Amino acid sequence: MHFSFENSCEKIFIPIFAHRNDRIMHRKSEPTIHDIARELKISASTVSRALQNNPRISLKTKEKIKMIADAMGYRPNTLASNLRNRRSNTIGIVVPLINRYFFSAVISGVEDVAFKAGYTVVISQSNDLANKEIAIVQSMFANRVDGLIISIAMQPTNYEHLKIFRKKNIPLVFFDRSVAEIETDKIVVDDYMGGFRVTQHLIEQGYKRIGHMAGPQNLQTYIDRKKGYCDALLQNGILYDETLVVINSLTAEDGVTAAKHLMSLPTPPDAIFCGNDTTALTSMIYLRDLGIKIPEDIGIVGFSNEPFSRVVSPSISTIALPGFLMGQKAAGLILSQIENKTKTFQTLVLPTELIIRESSQKHKH
Amino acid sequence: MHFSFENSCEKIFIPIFAHRNDRIMHRKSEPTIHDIARELKISASTVSRALQNNPRISLKTKEKIKMIADAMGYRPNTLASNLRNRRSNTIGIVVPLINRYFFSAVISGVEDVAFKAGYTVVISQSNDLANKEIAIVQSMFANRVDGLIISIAMQPTNYEHLKIFRKKNIPLVFFDRSVAEIETDKIVVDDYMGGFRVTQHLIEQGYKRIGHMAGPQNLQTYIDRKKGYCDALLQNGILYDETLVVINSLTAEDGVTAAKHLMSLPTPPDAIFCGNDTTALTSMIYLRDLGIKIPEDIGIVGFSNEPFSRVVSPSISTIALPGFLMGQKAAGLILSQIENKTKTFQTLVLPTELIIRESSQKHKH
DNA sequence: TTACTAAATGTCACCGGTTAGATTTTGACC
DNA sequence: GGTCAAAATCTAACCGGTGACATTTAGTAA
Numbered sequence: 107m108h109f110s111f112e113n114s115c116e117k118i119f120i121p122i123f124a125h126r127n128d129r130i131m132h133r134k135s136e137p138t139i140h141d142i143a144r145e146l147k148i149s150a151s152t153v154s155r156a157l158q159n160n161p162r163i164s165l166k167t168k169e170k171i172k173m174i175a176d177a178m179g180y181r182p183n184t185l186a187s188n189l190r191n192r193r194s195n196t197i198g199i200v201v202p203l204i205n206r207y208f209f210s211a212v213i214s215g216v217e218d219v220a221f222k223a224g225y226t227v228v229i230s231q232s233n234d235l236a237n238k239e240i241a242i243v244q245s246m247f248a249n250r251v252d253g254l255i256i257s258i259a260m261q262p263t264n265y266e267h268l269k270i271f272r273k274k275n276i277p278l279v280f281f282d283r284s285v286a287e288i289e290t291d292k293i294v295v296d297d298y299m300g301g302f303r304v305t306q307h308l309i310e311q312g313y314k315r316i317g318h319m320a321g322p323q324n325l326q327t328y329i330d331r332k333k334g335y336c337d338a339l340l341q342n343g344i345l346y347d348e349t350l351v352v353i354n355s356l357t358a359e360d361g362v363t364a365a366k367h368l369m370s371l372p373t374p375p376d377a378i379f380c381g382n383d384t385t386a387l388t389s390m391i392y393l394r395d396l397g398i399k400i401p402e403d404i405g406i407v408g409f410s411n412e413p414f415s416r417v418v419s420p421s422i423s424t425i426a427l428p429g430f431l432m433g434q435k436a437a438g439l440i441l442s443q444i445e446n447k448t449k450t451f452q453t454l455v456l457p458t459e460l461i462i463r464e465s466s467q468k469h470k471h
Numbered sequence: 472m473h474f475s476f477e478n479s480c481e482k483i484f485i486p487i488f489a490h491r492n493d494r495i496m497h498r499k500s501e502p503t504i505h506d507i508a509r510e511l512k513i514s515a516s517t518v519s520r521a522l523q524n525n526p527r528i529s530l531k532t533k534e535k536i537k538m539i540a541d542a543m544g545y546r547p548n549t550l551a552s553n554l555r556n557r558r559s560n561t562i563g564i565v566v567p568l569i570n571r572y573f574f575s576a577v578i579s580g581v582e583d584v585a586f587k588a589g590y591t592v593v594i595s596q597s598n599d600l601a602n603k604e605i606a607i608v609q610s611m612f613a614n615r616v617d618g619l620i621i622s623i624a625m626q627p628t629n630y631e632h633l634k635i636f637r638k639k640n641i642p643l644v645f646f647d648r649s650v651a652e653i654e655t656d657k658i659v660v661d662d663y664m665g666g667f668r669v670t671q672h673l674i675e676q677g678y679k680r681i682g683h684m685a686g687p688q689n690l691q692t693y694i695d696r697k698k699g700y701c702d703a704l705l706q707n708g709i710l711y712d713e714t715l716v717v718i719n720s721l722t723a724e725d726g727v728t729a730a731k732h733l734m735s736l737p738t739p740p741d742a743i744f745c746g747n748d749t750t751a752l753t754s755m756i757y758l759r760d761l762g763i764k765i766p767e768d769i770g771i772v773g774f775s776n777e778p779f780s781r782v783v784s785p786s787i788s789t790i791a792l793p794g795f796l797m798g799q800k801a802a803g804l805i806l807s808q809i810e811n812k813t814k815t816f817q818t819l820v821l822p823t824e825l826i827i828r829e830s831s832q833k834h835k836h
Numbered sequence: 837t838t839a840c841t842a843a844a845t846g847t848c849a850c851c852g853g854t855t856a857g858a859t860t861t862t863g864a865c866c
Numbered sequence: 867g868g869t870c871a872a873a874a875t876c877t878a879a880c881c882g883g884t885g886a887c888a889t890t891t892a893g894t895a896a
Contacts, residue, residue: 135557136639138852149876154854164874179635184613185554186852190881192500194550204578204594210570217596226610229569229594231582245591248549270544274501387782414779417752503882514846519883529844551882555851 137178145174157182188250196226197440198246200256202234202283207412208429209257212281215433216255223441225252236263243267253277253440258285260355262324277443281436283325291439292453293432297327300425300458301334301379304407307423307460308377309342311468313405317350317375319364319385328381331409335379350375361385362392369393377405377466383412386422390465406465420464428456502543510539522547553615561591562805563611565621567599567648572777573794574622577646580798581620588806590617601628608632618642618805623650625720627689642808646801648690656804657818658797662692665790665823666699666744669772672788672825673742674707676833678770682715682740684729684750693746696774700744715740726750727757734758742770742831748777751787755830771830785829793821 139153146153148167156163156171163171174180188194197220201209213229220227228246232239239259244267246254254271257280265285271278272288280292308316318335321328332351339346352367354360361384368375380386386408390400398404400420408415408424415422435454442448504518511518513532521528521536528536539545553559562585566574578594585592593611597604604624609632611619619636622645630650636643637653645657673681683700686693697716704711717732719725726749733740745751751773755765765771765785773780773789780787800819807813 136852140852150852151854151877152875154852155875158854162874167874181609182613183554183615183852184610185550185559185615186881187854188881189548189550189554189883190852190854192881203575204569205572205575207570210568213569213596214598221606227595229596230592231578231594233579241586244546245549248547250548250550391782414782417756417779417783419784501882505882515882516847516884517845519885520845523884527844532844548882551851552884553851554853555882555884557851 136183137180138183139180142171142174142178142180145178146170192250193252194226194250195224196228196249196251197437198228198230198243198251198254198256200230200232200239200242200246200254202232202257202259204229204231206410208282208410208427211429212257212433212436215430215435216437217433218430219434219437219441223437225441232259234260236261239263240267247271247276251276252444253279255279255281255436255440257282258325260322260325262322277440279436279440279443281432283327286326289451291443291448291451293436293439293456294327294453295427295432295456295458297330297458298334298337300409300460301331302338303334303458303460304379304409304423304425305335305338306342307462308379308405308407308466309338309344311377311401311405311466313377313468314344315347315350315373315375316344316377316379317352317368319356319361319378319380319389320351320353321356321381323353331381356381356385358384358388361388365389365392369396369398375404377407380406380408383408383410383415383422383424386424386465387414387418390418390420390422401464401466401468405468408465411461416463423463423466424461426459426461428458432456501548502540502545503548504545507536507539507543507545510543511535557615558617559591559615560589561593561614561616562802563593563595563608563616563619563621565595565597565604565607565611565619567597567622567624569594569596571775573647573775573792576794577622577798577801580795580800581802582798583795584799584802584806588802590806597624599625601626604628605632612636612641616641617809618644620644620646620801620805622647623690625687625690627687642805644801644805644808646797648692651691654816656808656813656816658801658804658821659692659818660792660797660821660823662695662823663699663702665774665825666696667703668699668823668825669744669774669788669790670700670703671707672827673744673770673772673831674703674709676742676766676770676831678742678833679709680712680715680738680740681709681742681744682717682733684721684726684743684745684754685716685718686721686746688718696746721746721750723749723753726753730754730757734761734763740769742772745771745773748773748775748780748787748789751789751830752779752783755783755785755787766829766831766833770833773830776826781828788828788831789826791824791826793823797821 139150142153143150152163152167153171156168157175199213199216201213204210217227230242232242236259243254253276265288268278268285268288272290278290280290282294284292284294305316318332320332323329336346349371352364354364361380364385368378378389380389386406390406393400393404400406406422408422411424411426415424505515507518508515517528517532518536521533522540564578564581566578569575582592595607597607601624605628618641630653633643633650633653637655643655645655647659649657649659670681683697685697688694701711714736717729719729726745729750733743743754745754751771755771758765758769763769771787773787776789776791780789
């Protein structure tokens with residue numbers, strides 16, 4: 107005859123606790139489905155199925171098992187489960203720096219979609235160093251992430267650590283900064299239009315000699331921003347002057363150095379389109395300390411819309427990027443790859459928005 | 472007789488690639504140590520040992536194995552290894568928000584020490600939500616992190632998800648925001664002295680009626696900051712006036728609301744010690760837009776030294792926290808717990824630094 | 837050549853879940 | 867009671883590495 111659970115709690119609970127103490131004394135390890143099985147004198151597979159709500163297991167048994175599991179403080183070991191299933195229900199995301207507003211917005215967007223779909227997100231930062239990126243990516247691979255979302259480091263490398271994902275057919279999505287020779291889903295912002303609009307805006311404000319602080323030209327984003335800048339000049343009949351373009355890594359210090367350099371030219375610029383908000387800020391402070399008035403003497407525009415751009419004075423005109431949306435889309439793309447729904451890879455280009463603030467408004471309305 | 476590797480590359484390489492293709496056709500999975508073993512007609516344990524540089528394996532065999540492993544594109548499966556070893560070589564870190572400068576500095580500090588010690592760091596953010604924190608922590612537990620470093624969410628809960636770490640003797644370190652009733656290593660900044668110095672400074676600058684925007688009083692940090700504020704008033708013979716203290720969640724909006732409230736008082740304050748830089752900023756902007764002059768009419772001091780505090784105008788006086796150092800120390804504590812070197816738990820209190828900027832300098836030097 | 841030991845390698849069970857397929861149980865129906 | 871299919875449960879192999887212990891091999895001394 108079958109053991110009836112409802113009217114014999116004692117019979118069950120007493121042995122459990124005896125057993126637990128015993129176990130803790132000797133092995134001091136986590137209870138497993140096998141411990142639960144032994145407790146109930148059933149097989150581990152039944153326990154496993156019950157905990158997964160498998161319809162093959164009777165409701166009565168399921169309840170019994172869940173109750174005991176709870177009482178024993180059972181916690182599934184995802185390592186074992188992942189090993190067996192050859193998947194981890196985890197999505198890796200690698201960004202150059204987590205404390206950049208744009209990147210953390212992307213991360214939040216990814217988390218938003220991924221959590222709802224039942225995935226865990228593991229975050230890592232490369233600090234823009236190729237070696238750290240390689241180590242991180244290999245570790246994520248070794249941990250069998252189901253997919254990887256990445257914005258590559260500034261420091262260039264051969265990208266073998268990423269090519270392997272394609273070779274092994276592991277879902278991979280690039281965002282913002284991608285590797286041209288790797289064919290997969292990519293999601294970028296319209297850097298070209300961003301650069302174009304910034305330049306167009308400066309021209310409309312009456313600036314005549316517009317300089318540009320560009321980022322490393324091994325990254326498409328910076329190439330595109332510069333291209334937008336060039337084309338806007340061209341369309342407005344302004345001659346492109348190479349001496350007005352500085353290429354650097356867009357760090358805070360680079361902003362100062364570049365501003366210093368540009369101002370030392372025989373005919374310095376009367377406006378600077380900075381590759382990001384950080385350089386816009388530091389060069390602006392440098393110029394201000396020199397007694398140069400912004401936007402009257404020199405106009406400044408940044409890129410990325412870091413939160414500080416809005417609150418400094420003068421506030422910095424910039425290009426807003428849809429970070430959160432980008433993260434959501436990236437997560438959507440990786441999920442569709444994971445679920446084998448991807449037919450062909452696509453490159454999404456998200457629109458940007460020009461935000462006009464004080465630093466570039468010569469003509470106030 | 473033994474197979475000589477050096478003078479028979481062909482014999483080895485041809486079968487390898489034949490085998491690989493074969494494998495890819497049929498199983499399309501990662502090569503394992505078993506595949507390598509089969510290839511070389513040796514046992515898997517020898518391969519495992521060779522790849523770990525175990526001295527029990529001869530140099531010759533090791534070289535042979537590593538060569539083949541490379542040729543086959545072998546990547547160790549950490550899941551399997553972690554399962555068997557019952558440890559993951561991973562340290563989890565949970566912060567309320569990754570894009571707060573302080574928290575990302577802590578993360579970098581943790582990474583700095585952890586990477587050097589051979590650990591991987593997985594980062595997660597709770598968004599200050601109790602439920603998300605619980606989910607994250609449980610997932611980290613299920614993934615068998617070797618230790619957890621956490622700064623708890625503002626939203627209070629019963630902390631069962633953390634108590635379990637102590638119960639199961641899994642290394643746990645709190646930083647910045649900790650749970651009083653859980654006994655483990657903690658590392659905090661000297662919030663009391665921070666609050667005290669800020670208030671003392673404002674008094675020295677000649678402010679008479681100093682208000683305080685305090686954070687949730689379920690978190691020790693905010694209790695201590697407020698206590699420092701109270702004690703500084705007391706020591707200077709200023710009567711503590713409860714109406715000048717506002718308690719909120721210190722969000723950007725809270726800053727405005729609280730400033731509005733304080734200014735609506737019959738006798739409004741002439742200085743505000745804000746619980747963080749965010750509220751300092753937003754309340755400052757609110758006051759500025761009202762035509763109130765800072766620091767002349769009202770002095771403002773924040774807490775945390777967010778990067779923007781330095782660059783806004785007026786620049787915001789604040790308390791600098793040693794985030795990176797804190798991360799390094801936290802990692803040190805968790806490593807010593809992991810390696811069983813911890814004899815007794817300790818609570819480290821790190822010093823803070825008062826940074827005087829424009830927003831509170833009534834008397835310029 | 838034999839005996840013996842150190843070095844090298846192999847065997848096998850295990851970590852904790854999962855699942856295909858086998859086996860047992862249940863219960864309806866004749 | 868007997869038959870049989872559906873429901874419930876069990877068995878055993880597997881995921882990919884690891885390490886205690888067993889076995890084989892090589893090398894030295896007698």
